[in-house]
Amino acid sequence: MIGEKNKDTGIFFETSCGWEQLLISGKSQFRKESESKASAAEKEGDDSITDLDAYLSKTKGSAKLFSKASEFFVGGQSHNARFFKPYPFFAARSSGKYIWDVDGNRFVDYWMGHTALILGHSPKVVTDELRDQIENGLFFGSPNIYAYELGELIHKNVPCAESIRFCTTGAEATMYAVRLARAASGRNIVVKITGGWHGYNSTLVFGVSSPFEEPESAGLVPGEEKYTRLISFNDIEEADRVLSSESQDIAAVIVEPVLGGGGVVPAERDFLVFLREKCDRIGSLLIFDEIITGFRLGLQGGQGYYRVLPDLCTLGKIIGGGLPASAIAGKKDTMKFADTSLFPSKKQRCWIGGGTFSENALAMRAGIATLRYLEAHAKDLYNRIGKFGTELRKKVDEAFAENGIRTQSTGVGSLFVTHFLADGQDVITCAEDVDLSRRDLEREYYFSLVSKYNIFFIPGHIGAISDAHEQSDIEYFVESSREVARRLKIKQRLKSQ
Numbered sequence: 001m002i003g004e005k006n007k008d009t010g011i012f013f014e015t016s017c018g019w020e021q022l023l024i025s026g027k028s029q030f031r032k033e034s035e036s037k038a039s040a041a042e043k044e045g046d047d048s049i050t051d052l053d054a055y056l057s058k059t060k061g062s063a064k065l066f067s068k069a070s071e072f073f074v075g076g077q078s079h080n081a082r083f084f085k086p087y088p089f090f091a092a093r094s095s096g097k098y099i100w101d102v103d104g105n106r107f108v109d110y111w112m113g114h115t116a117l118i119l120g121h122s123p124k125v126v127t128d129e130l131r132d133q134i135e136n137g138l139f140f141g142s143p144n145i146y147a148y149e150l151g152e153l154i155h156k157n158v159p160c161a162e163s164i165r166f167c168t169t170g171a172e173a174t175m176y177a178v179r180l181a182r183a184a185s186g187r188n189i190v191v192k193i194t195g196g197w198h199g200y201n202s203t204l205v206f207g208v209s210s211p212f213e214e215p216e217s218a219g220l221v222p223g224e225e226k227y228t229r230l231i232s233f234n235d236i237e238e239a240d241r242v243l244s245s246e247s248q249d250i251a252a253v254i255v256e257p258v259l260g261g262g263g264v265v266p267a268e269r270d271f272l273v274f275l276r277e278k279c280d281r282i283g284s285l286l287i288f289d290e291i292i293t294g295f296r297l298g299l300q301g302g303q304g305y306y307r308v309l310p311d312l313c314t315l316g317k318i319i320g321g322g323l324p325a326s327a328i329a330g331k332k333d334t335m336k337f338a339d340t341s342l343f344p345s346k347k348q349r350c351w352i353g354g355g356t357f358s359e360n361a362l363a364m365r366a367g368i369a370t371l372r373y374l375e376a377h378a379k380d381l382y383n384r385i386g387k388f389g390t391e392l393r394k395k396v397d398e399a400f401a402e403n404g405i406r407t408q409s410t411g412v413g414s415l416f417v418t419h420f421l422a423d424g425q426d427v428i429t430c431a432e433d434v435d436l437s438r439r440d441l442e443r444e445y446y447f448s449l450v451s452k453y454n455i456f457f458i459p460g461h462i463g464a465i466s467d468a469h470e471q472s473d474i475e476y477f478v479e480s481s482r483e484v485a486r487r488l489k490i491k492q493r494l495k496s497q
């Protein structure tokens with residue numbers, strides 16, 4: 001056991017490595033705020049201390065937990081994307097724009113719960129609702145008024161959402177979307193984008209990471225990808241070729257309006273318009289995976305932002321307000337195949353579930369509170385976080401350019417990441433470009449932000465600005481990036497000597 005809980009105080013206690021996370025009467029206190037610690041490792045810009053040393057020195061509690069957790073968690077924790085070297089810090093508390101680890105370090109969070117937390121951590125509008133719901137029933141296992149209300153909000157805002165079904169995770173939603181598309185079209189092939197991440201479902205866990213043509217995982221039946229085709233993001237010519245060559249058997253094209261895990265690359269509108277028109281021509285369905293972009297690029301998500309209407313879309317992350325909820329939504333003509341009263345026989349019906357915990361009251365309430373808040377503040381909120389995103393992307397690139405390092409910060413609105421261009425590389429428009437870029441420098445940059453500047457960003461992943469962030473955070477982010485750029489420049493000079 002790592003820590004002991006004192007029965008009277010509720011204090012978690014670990015003396016040997018010096019971390020004390022105090023959970024007193026449900027209220028967390030942390031003895032070691034990162035600013036007050038002033039450990040040598042945390043002095044900004046102190047070049048004598050490597051990023052790794054700085055991280056190791058301030059995350060001793062996490063190191064210990066990770067080592068212990070590795071005894072019973074595969075890989076020390078439960079999500080591949082959350083791991084970064086040497087080990088991820090273990091969170092203990094979060095509020096607003098901040099996340100604290102078990103060592104008491106406070107980070108400004110740009111990972112924001114895999115981008116789900118558009119209002120920041122534990123916003124009052126959500127926690128008030130949750131407190132109320134805890135007294136009112138956690139989970140009914142039956143249709144309920146809260147699912148109705150959240151469904152209505154989605155139906156009202158998301159253009160293609162004539163009909164909806166809730167589920168619990170994004171992977172589940174994309175799995176249902178693919179099955180539904182196949183059932184509705186009577187066809188087999190699903191075309192996805194190279195680098196597109198749609199969760200761990202077996203049809204789509206293909207062509208996600210480089211080398212893209214190799215199976216993504218052991219344990220997939222050989223030929224699992226028999227009915228999956230890849231096309232490059234933003235490449236109309238290739239899309240045309242692939243969609244034309246097997247047009248009779250293409251059930252659907254699934255695409256994220258902003259390639260998220262594949263490098264935060266925004267779609268060019270022409271590409272999405274082309275896919276829409278081509279799908280119509282060959283009788284295939286167009287699916288937008290809006291698990292990241294839904295309610296992130298505006299109330300209408302990516303489909304509103306790009307003014308392209310898909311047949312189906314998947315939603316997740318933001319719609320659960322920080323709790324697990326996802327949905328498949330789409331045009332009635334397609335969604336109707338999931339209606340077992342209309343299609344009772346096994347041959348006709350498309351069995352998509354919802355899952356045990358779908359429509360759970362807590363997630364529904366959190367989602368309602370979040371979407372209502374977004375509705376009430378849409379114009380200001382999306383403008384503000386979008387402006388922050390634009391400023392951050394531009395100024396981070398300038399900071400690196402000043403130091404002779406070529407970067408391209410991609411993203412749209414409040415989503416961003418910075419890519420380091422390889423020699424001879426000019427632009428990033430798809431996951432293959434991201435793969436060619438200097439991922440080593442990208443990881444180094446973001447690890448520096450975590451270790452020396454207390455900016456939380458999972459190295460190599462997407463950044464998301466929330467309503468809790470402020471102008472001063474963006475300025476701090478840019479200044480911290482400038483310091484990292486200076487250090488990278490010096491390092492590169494030393495290397496080339």
Ligand SMILES: Cc1ncc(COP(=O)(O)O)c(C=O)c1O
Nearest residue numbers: 169170171197198199260291292
């Ligand atoms: C675009 C997209 N689709 C699907 C998923 C899978 O969602 P989940 O992790 O909830 O299964 C993700 C997760 O990050 C995602 O970014």
